[in-house]
Amino acid sequence: MHASPLVALVGNPNAGKSALFNALTGARQKVGNYPGVTVERHSGRLVLDDGRPVELIDLPGAYSLEPSSPDERVTRDVVTGASSLERLPDALVVVVDAANLDNHLRFTLQLIALGLPVVVALNMVDLAERDGLTLDAAVLERELGVPVIPTVAVRKRGLDALRAALGEAVGGGGRRTPDVSAGTQDDIVQLQRRARQIATAATVSETAGRRWAHMLDSVALHPVAGPVLLVAILFVMFQAVFTWAAVPADAIDAGFGWLQDAIKGALPDGFLRSLLTDGLIAGVGAVIVFLPQILILFLFILILESSGYMVRAAFLMDRLMATVGLSGRAFIPLLSSFACAVPGIMATRTIEDEKDRLTTILIAPLMTCSARWPVYTLIIGAMIPNTQIAPFVRLQGVVMFGLLVIGIAGAYVAALVLRRTVTKGASSGFMMEMPKYQVPRIGDVLIGLWQRAVIFLKRAGTIIAATTVVLWLLLSFPNPPEGSGISPVDYSIGGRIGHGIEYVVKPIGFNRDIALALLPAMAAREVAVSAIGTVYAIDDTDGSGTDRITDQIRGRWTLPTALAFLMWFVFAPQCISTIAVTRRETNGWKWPLFMVGYLFAAAYIMAGITYWLAVFAGL
Ligand SMILES: Nc1nc2c(ncn2[C@@H]2O[C@H](COP(=O)(O)OP(=O)(O)OP(=O)(O)O)[C@@H](O)[C@H]2O)c(=O)[nH]1
Ligand SMILES: [Mg+2]
Secondary structure, three states: OOOOOOOEEOOOOOOOOHHHHHHHHHOOOOOOOOOOOOOOOEEEEOOOOOOOEEEEEEEOOOOOOOOOHHHHHHHHHHOOOOOOOOOOEEEEEEEEEEHHHHHHHHHHHHHHHHOOEEEEEEEEEHHHHOEEEEEOOOHHHHHHHOOEEEEEHHHHOHHHHHHHHHHHHHOOOOOOOOOHHHHHHHOHHHHHHHHHHHHHEEEEEEEEOOHHHHHHHHHOOOOOOHHHHHHHHHHHHHHHHHHHHHHHHHHHHHHHHHHHHHHHOOOOOOHHHHHHHHHHHHHHHHOOOOHHHHHHHHHHHHHHHHHHHHHHHHHHHHHHHHHOOOOHHHHHHHEEEEEEEEHHHHHHHHHHOOOHHHHHHHHHOOOOOHHHHHHHHHHHHOOOOOOEEEOOHHHHHHHHHHHHHHHHHHHHHHHHHHOOOOOOOOOOOOOOOOOOOOOOHHHHHHHHEEEEEHHHHHHHHHHHHHHHHHHHHHHHHHOOOOOOOOOOOOOOOHHHHHHHHHHHHHHHOOOOOHHHOOOOOOOOOOOHHHHHHHHHHHOOOOOOOOOOOOHHHHHHHHHHHHHHHHHHHHOOOOHHHHHHHHHHHHHOOHHHHHHHHHHHHHHHHHHHHHHHHHHOOOO
């Protein structure tokens, strides 16, 4: 016996299920203006007006009851009672996009045919209205034979009526076993025809208010203007990240400098003082300085996502992706990988074909994830002059953009090779609907930024702080004999390990400091920055107090070394979390090991080529 009835939110992708789930339960599920945001089941609690509690689950969107990808299978299994993890729902809330009625009604008809009590949430009526589309819910109700409630999930409109209808639906007692064949037997063309009939009957008026969207799309999806616009947007994004972040980053830097001085003043010279200032603050501070940049980067990504532009970009990329045998569906997971490869790799669950999916997983780490930004920015900031090379175009932004392009090009080549060798197979088509354009909602953007900031600071406070302290210990002991003139870093245990690594990486132009940073940076890429910060804090032998890492790098590194190091980080799989999630998503060690192997090989070769080219070019 179950305490409370179970109700599942189902519907096509991007119908607003998660938004409705959040509105009904007060939860904070990720919503995003593109299909495939929810890939796992989530549950929450809602209380009906008569006080009865109901358990609500938010399911991944699906186009039909015939699953073509793992996330759609989750949905099918739950609503048919075939899921081993979930009991059969007592009722379904089918969420449909009012502006996209005939597409969404097809799946609705399948779901109603299952025989479970159904309430239809006619969502996004605000957008339909804006587009001059008026629908008659009563006609829909009559044609479908189930209650139809107009809602606006993001404005919490229609929720009372929805709750009331739900109360009726779950109150009915006598439940039926779903008739799985009923929904799937209908031939799809017939189903589509019926859906269109109903949609037409329910449409009261439809003016040409969609002109705006059509106009925007004629540019955004244009074969020539489209890609130009995409590149321009990315370019502006990179310039902005470098320009806008300077002031807050300097302020944070100054703050940590002040903290360091304050501790130096308050504590006697010794173990604790060095641990705090040279280890923890030098290391963690070196990473936290990049918070403004990460947030500006995400501001752009979130705005592009929620405005509806991202999916247009995916459509643009589809042809390009097809030439390497990837489906257009791979675009969104790859795009998420610019934030972090871990959610990106999880998002590949929306790709139906296994080989397609595997290829996408294997190349996802080549997208410039946000953990690389601190590394890139530190080295670029120290070694590349910020000269203005054209109006609004500075060299540092161009180099950064170049690294991102090299990563994408590397992924392109890797996919090309993989699809002809280890993941050979036919590629599948693109199946996604175009979301509407909308002005990004400030609240959503702020929540997104907040979440990013929390993730970033958590990493700095845990994994990065821990690795930094371990590194500091390894680099601080044992102390060289008094007056020997040996650098304390070279004499330490860490220094000796570093020397071992140096043998391997010397041919590609890496110095001792880089060798020391590589091993701890396996934990996370940003650790390379904190590690270098720690090395220089300990090794500040001249005692001049020029603690700024950038000055130290400028004084000790050559340009070819810096460029080789940047190239290394484009390719090297320096991230334990990515390796772990790949193992989980591919059910074994084979593919993560393959991924690590090919990426390290690529990193070594590309860094070597860069170094020697730069040396011969006399840089
Ligand atoms: N204007 C408006 N926007 C809405 C409404 N409901 C949802 N949205 C927006 O529509 C987009 C998609 O919403 P989600 O809740 O992520 O959609 P979903 O059905 O969960 O999508 P998947 O998880 O991909 O299946 C988001 O940008 C929401 O903010 C609505 O009633 N009105
Ligand atoms: Mg969702």
